[in-house]
Amino acid sequence: MDRTRPRIRHKHFRLDSAKISRAQKILRADTETETIGRALDLVLSEHRRNQLAGEPMNASLRAASRSQTLMAG
Numbered sequence: 715m716d717r718t719r720p721r722i723r724h725k726h727f728r729l730d731s732a733k734i735s736r737a738q739k740i741l742r743a744d745t746e747t748e749t750i751g752r753a754l755d756l757v758l759s760e761h762r763r764n765q766l767a768g769e770p771m772n773a774s775l776r777a778a779s780r781s782q783t784l785m786a787g
Contacts, residue, residue, distance in 0.1 A: 729750075737749050737753055741753065
């Protein structure tokens with residue numbers, strides 16, 4: 715997927731206007747479209763951060779589980 719150029723498509727959604735207004739103030743966005751874009755960017759970056767933080771943790775948990783299995787068996 716080409717991440718250098720955004721793929722803009724015309725979409726129509728039924729969204730809570732109060733949530734959009736609150737998010738727009740928090741994100742200091744000029745438009746509702748910018749608000750939605752920034753909110754999506756935040757979700758995607760948080761997901762990626764969680765993946766990166768979870769990989770070492772998951773590896774440690776798998777190793778600990780294998781050690782316990784070997785000790786029990």
